[in-house]
Amino acid sequence: MxxxxxxxxxxxxxxxxxxxxxxxxxxxxxxxxxxxxxxxxxxxxxxxxxxxxxxxxxxxxxxxxxxxxxxxxxxxxxxxxxxxxxxxxxxxxxxxxxxxxxxxxxxxxxxxxxxxxxxxxxxxxxxxxxxxxxxxxxxxxxxxxxxxxxxxxxxxxxxxxxxxxxxxxIEKLNLQNFNYIAIEGNIGAGKTTLATKIAEDCNAKLVLERFADNPFLPKFYKDQNRYAFPLEMSFLADRYQQLTDDLAQFDLFKDFIVADYHIFKSLIFAKVTLHEDEFRLYKTMFDIIRKEMPKPDLYVYLYQNTDRLLSNIKKRGRSYEQEIPAEYLEKINRGYLDYIKTQTDLNVLVIDISDLDFIKKQSDYVYLLNEINAKIK
Missing domain, CATH: 3.30.70.560 (7,8-Dihydro-6-hydroxymethylpterin-pyrophosphokinase HPPK)
Incomplete structure (x- = not known):
């Protein structure tokens, strides 16, 4: 954005x-x-x-x-x-x-x-x-x-x-009543764009995933079998380090924290990309790390259908993403939705934005803000 x-x-x-x-x-x-x-x-x-x-x-x-x-x-x-x-x-x-x-x-x-x-x-x-x-x-x-x-x-x-x-x-929304909001979604769903816009508009501290610095990501899209495990382990370690640091550093000049991911996504992607024996080892490490991570006050999942995701991925033009198959995106969506159903102690908001354009249409963005604000009550 x-x-x-x-x-x-x-x-x-x-x-x-x-x-x-x-x-x-x-x-x-x-x-x-x-x-x-x-x-x-x-x-x-x-x-x-x-x-x-x-x-x-x-x-x-x-x-x-x-x-x-x-x-x-x-x-x-x-x-x-x-x-x-x-x-x-x-x-x-x-x-x-x-x-x-x-x-x-x-x-x-x-x-x-x-x-x-x-x-x-x-x-x-x-x-x-x-x-x-x-x-x-x-x-x-x-x-x-x-x-x-x-x-x-x-x-x-x-x-x-x-x-x-x-x-x-914006002041009427009272989003500052949340301390920490995590916005999640599939590849190309718009989570980073929405998190960035909310942070700018609502005086929040922004935490963005450092995926662009991961050396395994381009390699993974070319050879998933070989690079899936080192990719997911490196993501897990980096997400843990970043969230631990950023959530612990309180900013007196910001009203709350908004992030474009949470540690939960590590398990979801790993379950899709890893072989069964690799995933068992991975989940052992994940469960240890997860216990130390604070839960967001609100977990927002932006759902987009596969056709819309593929269109968004094509528009943003990252070369290593252009060959992502539709089946992979569908597995990720199912993984998120299945996982969310099991999190009974998590304040979750799922929004289908397949027919929304919150960048070009201000009314769509206001709709999302109001949906998030409604979860305060």
């Missing part, structure tokens, strides 16, 4: 129920466009540049891999959906909702219809004060000043009165 962009949007409303318009806007953006991870205090401010009713203004932080041009197109649709009608007359107008892109990381974007950072942001207190509330370590890439420094030199003397505070959709 590509690293997500951190985008700040400014929201404003001065027609009708202003608070309701802001709330509806935040919800629509989160459910349809990008993950809303932070929402500022709401301020009431006078209309800027024209005579009209005062505005409610706030700022939000969204995480997304989409381009700013795509975000612009989608927020214009949200404005229209909420009832904004853009008149042909020149100048500022009263509006039920206004959404502006203020910043994209610390990058500069200049196109015919988009300028980032917003060209007027440093002149408007109704943008700067909400943005300051977001607590971002952000520096304007053109004038090289922080938000606090921009506020100090801003000449806008408009009165900005605090009127309320919204909770971001």
């Amino acid at each position: 590509n690293s997500q962009n951190q985008i700040v949007l400014s929201l404003g409303s001065n027609i009708g129920n202003r608070l309701e318009a802001i709330e509806s806007c935040v919800s629509l953006i989160h459910n349809e466009i990008a993950t809303v991870v932070k929402v500022s205090t709401i301020y009431e401010t006078p209309a800027w540049g024209f005579e009209s009713e005062p505005f409610y203004n706030c700022a939000i932080v969204i995480h997304t891999t989409k381009s700013p041009q795509k975000i612009l197109s989608q927020i214009l649709k949200i404005e229209k959906q909420l009832g904004r009608i853009r008149g042909k007359q020149q100048g500022y107008q009263a509006r039920i909702i206004d959404i502006d892109i203020i910043s994209l990381n610390e990058e500069i974007v200049e196109t015919e219809n988009l300028q980032i950072p917003h060209k007027q942001m440093q002149n408007r207190m109704f943008v700067l004060l909400p943005m300051q509330d977001l607590g971002l370590n952000w520096v304007h890439p053109i004038v090289r000043k922080s938000i606090a420094e921009l506020i100090q030199v801003c000449e806008d003397e408009s009165e900005c009165k605090i009127v309320g505070k919204l909770t971001s959709p």
Whole structure:
């Protein structure tokens, strides 16, 4: 998964129920466009540049891999959906909702219809004060000043009165009530992508399996009989070492831990790949190690059908994975599901994502978050 962009949007409303318009806007953006991870205090401010009713203004932080041009197109649709009608007359107008892109990381974007950072942001207190509330370590890439420094030199003397505070959709989830979430799935299921996205969006410590460093993996796909046992033993040792280290190292600045695997997967893959006598020896070692491993508070298994897995494997283009047979993937899926049925003391969530695309479709990602959140209760 590509690293997500951190985008700040400014929201404003001065027609009708202003608070309701802001709330509806935040919800629509989160459910349809990008993950809303932070929402500022709401301020009431006078209309800027024209005579009209005062505005409610706030700022939000969204995480997304989409381009700013795509975000612009989608927020214009949200404005229209909420009832904004853009008149042909020149100048500022009263509006039920206004959404502006203020910043994209610390990058500069200049196109015919988009300028980032917003060209007027440093002149408007109704943008700067909400943005300051977001607590971002952000520096304007053109004038090289922080938000606090921009506020100090801003000449806008408009009165900005605090009127309320919204909770971001991510904060409402309470995923921090888990200490440790493990996300599992077959090869190509999307577990690493989902774990990474949740970690970025929800302020979690991310633990990713170090499979790329295993020298036996490419050899195994070429000659399974010869390299299955050393591969599975090396994976077991590495998973034990990594999980022991990472789970023991508490991070004061993170709310919980999310990993894209757990030690359980070692037994599942070994049962499929090893001969019977090798597996008996392997399981003896596994049982000793397993006793020392903490259990996740939630174990999520992402199920995808074989055709979808093969398609995902082909798309990501790892050369040593391209010859994986469908039968092998089916055995792994059955192994996971059979094993999960036996774990009566494990908090398990199985989600069939065969028809979901949580990278391209924000609504699918929100669905997964809500399913995970429901397990808290």
